Amino acid sequence: MSGGRGLAVDVRETGKVYGTAAGSLVALDGISFAAVPGEFLAIVGPSGCGKSTLLMAIAGLDPPTSGEVRVGGRPVRGPVTDVGIVFQTDVLLDWRRVLDNILLQIEMRHLRREDYVGRARRLLTTVNLSDFADRYPFELSGGMRQRTAICRALIHDPPLLLMDEPFGALDALTREQMSVELHRIWQDTGKTVIFVTHDIQEAVYLADRVLVMTPRPGRIAEIVEIDLPRPRVSSTRESPEFGARVARIRHIFEQYGVLDKA
Numbered sequence: 001m002s003g004g005r006g007l008a009v010d011v012r013e014t015g016k017v018y019g020t021a022a023g024s025l026v027a028l029d030g031i032s033f034a035a036v037p038g039e040f041l042a043i044v045g046p047s048g049c050g051k052s053t054l055l056m057a058i059a060g061l062d063p064p065t066s067g068e069v070r071v072g073g074r075p076v077r078g079p080v081t082d083v084g085i086v087f088q089t090d091v092l093l094d095w096r097r098v099l100d101n102i103l104l105q106i107e108m109r110h111l112r113r114e115d116y117v118g119r120a121r122r123l124l125t126t127v128n129l130s131d132f133a134d135r136y137p138f139e140l141s142g143g144m145r146q147r148t149a150i151c152r153a154l155i156h157d158p159p160l161l162l163m164d165e166p167f168g169a170l171d172a173l174t175r176e177q178m179s180v181e182l183h184r185i186w187q188d189t190g191k192t193v194i195f196v197t198h199d200i201q202e203a204v205y206l207a208d209r210v211l212v213m214t215p216r217p218g219r220i221a222e223i224v225e226i227d228l229p230r231p232r233v234s235s236t237r238e239s240p241e242f243g244a245r246v247a248r249i250r251h252i253f254e255q256y257g258v259l260d261k262a
Contacts, residue, residue, distance in 0.1 A: 007073065008160055008192040009035040009058055014067035016053050026217035027053045028064065033211055033220060037159065040186055040193045042203035044249065045213030046258045051196045054218065055164050058194065059083055071160060080160075081109075084153030084191075088165040090145040092137040098124070099133040102152045109156065116155055123151040126185060143174040150185065163195045167202070176234070179205055183232055204245045205232055212252050221252050 016028040027050040035041045043051050056062035057069050060080040069076040071083070092101045102120045106113055124130045127147040137145055146166055153161060166182075167175040179202055186193055186206075197203050203210045210224045226245055228236060236242055253259040 006036070007034045007070070008037045008039065009041075009194065010068075010070040010073075011054075011058070012068045012070075014054070014057060014064045014069055016050065016057065016062070017065045028057075029217040029219050031067070031218065031220060033223065035192055035194060037192055038190050039209070040195065040207050041209055041211065042195045042197060042207035043211045043213060044197055044200055044203045045218065046215050046253070047198070048216050049213045050216060050218030051213060052164050055162050055194065055196055059085060059162055082158050082160070084156070084158040084161045086146070086149050086153045086161070086163045086166045088168045090137075090149040092145055092148060094137050097134050097136055098129065098140070098148050101137065101148060102155050105152055105155055111156070119157075120151065120155055123154055124148075126188065127151060127181065141174070142170050143178055146170065146178060147181065150182070154185075154189065154191075159192060161191045161193045163193065165196055165198065168198065175199075175202070180234060182206065187231060200246050200249045201237060204228075204242060204249070205237060210245075210249060212249055214256050215258060221256060224248055224252075 011031055011033050014028060014031045015026070018025045018027060031054060043054065045051050053062060057064045058071065058076070060076045060078050071080050093104065096104065099120055102123065103113055103116060106116045121130065121133060124133055127150065129144060129147055132140065132144065140148065149166070167178045170178060183206055195206060204226055207226050210226060212221045212224060213219065214221045224245060228241055250259055254261045
């Protein structure tokens with residue numbers, strides 16, 4: 001994989017420093033990792049450790065101050081167009097119906113809307129929202145709104161999906177249901193996913209590998225392999241193997257003082 005060819009994402013010694021009134025603030029320091037096509041990679045860490053900053057650097061929306069980021073083998077020099085992004089808030093437009101919210105990205109990319117209507121409806125079927133295409137966002141539950149946001153991120157068929165705590169605002173039961181739904185969507189589409197979360201169990205349930213970050217300045221403390229069988233189902237969370245990987249990540253956070261030792 002010389003030069004990052006064959007990698008979906010290649011982050012090399014990446015750092016980010018912000019200038020503030022009080023001086024320089026180091027958000028990221030020497031981050032290096034790679035993701036292969038089709039991999040589900042989760043990033044966990046405490047608040048303020050630079051998880052979202054890292055995701056925005058990969059998307060080309062907030063360039064690093066040192067190191068390099070490559071997506072699809074190409075250096076990131078500005079906003080990456082061939083990517084889908086899902087944020088913690090769904091940012092749906094309340095005056096547009098569900099189908100029109102999904103197609104907004106097509107309009108913004110100056111693509112032919114009529115070429116994507118069929119795909120939008122197929123995506124809605126995939127997330128069990130086919131009966132809600134003509135509803136407005138205020139008529140949807142939180143989970144339904146986030147499923148709509150995922151459809152919007154996938155409408156242009158990007159190979160890479162970046163997700164910044166997409167279920168953080170949902171209640172615990174809906175969050176668990178959405179994790180199951182996302183796992184199924186990922187298996188059906190084969191996208192590369194980089195998923196930021198605070199939730200250790202969520203990361204272990206979804207990911208092939210979990211990048212565990214330190215408190216600020218954000219560094220990678222460890223990359224934990226999650227070699228649990230797929231497809232994963234709700235009962236996966238009850239297995240001893242699942243518990244062991246959750247415990248491993250908790251132990252890393254205990255070492256850095258993020259969690260109190262039991």
